[in-house]
Amino acid sequence: MTTISSMFIPIIVLVVISYGVFRKINVYDSFINGAKEGLPMTISMFFSLLAMIFGVNIFLNSGIIDYFFDFLKPILVLLHIPVEVLPIAIMRPFSGSFGLALLNDLYKVYGPDSLISVLASVIQGSSDTTIYIITLYFGTIGIKKIKYALWVGLLTDLFMVIVALVIVPLFF
Amino acid sequence: MINKLWVGLIVIGSLCLLLTGKADVLNAQILSSGKATLELVMQIFPLMSLWLGIMNIARESGLLFKVSKFISPLLHKIFPEIPKNHEAFGFISSNILSNMFGLGNAATPFGLKAMESLQKLNNNKEDASRSMITFLIINTCGLCVIPTTIISLRMLYDSKDASFIAVPCLIISFISLIFGLILDRIFSRRYHK
Numbered sequence: 615m616t617t618i619s620s621m622f623i624p625i626i627v628l629v630v631i632s633y634g635v636f637r638k639i640n641v642y643d644s645f646i647n648g649a650k651e652g653l654p655m656t657i658s659m660f661f662s663l664l665a666m667i668f669g670v671n672i673f674l675n676s677g678i679i680d681y682f683f684d685f686l687k688p689i690l691v692l693l694h695i696p697v698e699v700l701p702i703a704i705m706r707p708f709s710g711s712f713g714l715a716l717l718n719d720l721y722k723v724y725g726p727d728s729l730i731s732v733l734a735s736v737i738q739g740s741s742d743t744t745i746y747i748i749t750l751y752f753g754t755i756g757i758k759k760i761k762y763a764l765w766v767g768l769l770t771d772l773f774m775v776i777v778a779l780v781i782v783p784l785f786f
Numbered sequence: 787m788i789n790k791l792w793v794g795l796i797v798i799g800s801l802c803l804l805l806t807g808k809a810d811v812l813n814a815q816i817l818s819s820g821k822a823t824l825e826l827v828m829q830i831f832p833l834m835s836l837w838l839g840i841m842n843i844a845r846e847s848g849l850l851f852k853v854s855k856f857i858s859p860l861l862h863k864i865f866p867e868i869p870k871n872h873e874a875f876g877f878i879s880s881n882i883l884s885n886m887f888g889l890g891n892a893a894t895p896f897g898l899k900a901m902e903s904l905q906k907l908n909n910n911k912e913d914a915s916r917s918m919i920t921f922l923i924i925n926t927c928g929l930c931v932i933p934t935t936i937i938s939l940r941m942l943y944d945s946k947d948a949s950f951i952a953v954p955c956l957i958i959s960f961i962s963l964i965f966g967l968i969l970d971r972i973f974s975r976r977y978h979k
Contacts, residue, residue: 622887622889623889623892626840626892627840629849630840630841630843630844630847630849631840631843633843633844633847633849634843634844634846634847634849636847637847637848639843639846639847641843641847644839644842644843644846644847645839645840645842645843646839647839647842648838648839648840648841648842648843648845649835649836649838649839649842650835651835651838651842652831652832652834652835652836652838652839652895653831653835655834655838655895655898656827656830656831656834656835659827659830659898660823660824660827663823663826663827664819664820664823665792666792667819667822667823667826668796668815668816668819668820668823669791669792669795669796669799670795671815671818671819671822672795672796672799672800672803672812672815672816673795673796673798673799674799675799675803675811675815676798676799676800676802676803676811676812677802677803677806677808678798678799678802707926714935714939717936717939718939721939721940721942721943722943725943726939726940726943726944726945726948727945727946727947732951732954735933735936735940735951735955736951736954736955736958738936739928739930739933739936739951739952739955739959740927740928740930740954740955740958740959740962741926741927741928741959741962742925742926742927742928743926744926745791747922747925747926748788748922748926749788750894750898751897751898751901751918751922751925752788752901752914752918752922754898754901755898755901755902755905756905756911756912757905757911757912757913757914757918758912758913759787759912759913759914760787760788760914760919761787761913761914761919761977762919762973762974762977763787763914763918763919763922763923764787764788764791765973766919766923766966766969766970766973767922767923767926767966769969770923770926770927770962770963770965770966770969771926771962773962773965773966774927774958774959774961774962774965777958777961777962778954778958781954781957781958782954782958785953785954
């Protein structure tokens with residue numbers, strides 16, 4: 615699987631360039647013109663990312679999430695849901711690297727093939743950093759009013775966690 | 787909405803830190819966010835320029851258009867507002883395909899180009915259009931055939947079958963995508979009433 619994945623990028627590059635040559639366009643100039651758009655795009659994404667990283671970092675390091683976990687723990691134990699996956703489920707919309715660090719810890723303690731680790735991996739792998747995608751995409755093109763986007767995004771993430779809790783045990 | 791979320795994150799986080807007497811943590815976070823963002827952007831910038839260059843070749847040669855034709859019947863249903871044969875479909879399908887193969891770095895510039903071309907179709911430049919939100923939901927569902935990072939992490943810890951994880955991931959993200967698209971329709975009907 616990973617070999618297919620590592621072949622994929624070189625194949626795309628090769629196909630795109632060969633097709634460009636085949637259609638007789640100046641691929642070099644075309645590349646330069648496209649790449650030039652990278653700078654204005656990077657600049658316009660910087661400020662919205664800065665704002666969001668600033669806010670998210672203060673929130674994540676404030677310790678408030680620990681109180682929240684303590685509050686939710688009894689409920690989860692009652693529902694027979696492994697408490698260990700809770701941090702990853704809550705943090706997923708905010709941070710990708712945080713989830714990966716947590717996965718690393720879980721693999722170390724429970725092994726990569728345990729139910730807890732697989733559940734956490736599936737939660738990490740079946741969604742994306744909703745908050746950042748919204749900030750990045752809307753911030754870069756200058757959208758101020760995002761309407762119901764955040765609600766739909768977060769509700770879908772919550773739904774994904776519930777589906778994972780139901781489906782993953784079926785694989786064991 | 788983003789405005790309220792941002793204020794909430796900062797006010798709640800700061801108050802919590804100040805009340806528990808951890809003002810030094812707050813100070814460190816305020817000072818380090820700028821550096822963290824710059825480092826992130828510096829990592830994205832060269833890769834993004836590279837992919838924008840490659841994609842421009844694909845666009846000018848007409849390859850992007852050809853690729854988008856593969857999944858365009860489906861996309862026409864999901865994005866009824868976008869005129870058929872519009873360039874946005876090319877960017878949207880490239881973004882979805884790159885995400886599916888776990889190429890996050892390539893997916894972001896395609897996604898941004900898609901958003902730019904959706905912005906051209908948008909009547910009110912400061913309000914998100916319906917198709918923009920739909921496109922965003924597809925992205926946040928993280929539909930992925932090969933979750934490369936997780937598979938490599940599992941290999942690192944000697945998993946018996948590292949790539950097995952791709953199966954439940956694909957099933958679950960697909961189910962949540964369907965849910966997200968339905969929810970998106972419901973919300974947009976209620977919003978535009």
